[in-house]
Amino acid sequence: MFLALTDAADLRPVRAHDLRHGCVSLLLSLVVPPRTVMQIVGHTVMEMTMERYGHVNLGDQREALNLLGQVLR
Secondary structure (H helix, E strand, O other), X not given: OHHHHXXXXXXXXXXXXXXXXXXXXXXXXXOOOHHHHHHHHOOOOHHHHHHHHOOOOHHHHHHHHHHHHHHHO
């Protein structure tokens, strides 16, 4: 059903499960504690949340390295 909606809106195919991955990544990028994210999405082990669902984007990586650079100066 969700694929039909994205098709009707002329969007690239997005599975409902893709939204779950996006939700976890977005919550983590908003610095929501991983344990809280884990409970929101119903995972029972932290590894599932962090390794399988927690995608880090390039902007977050750059920001982290910039913060590190500031500390080391």
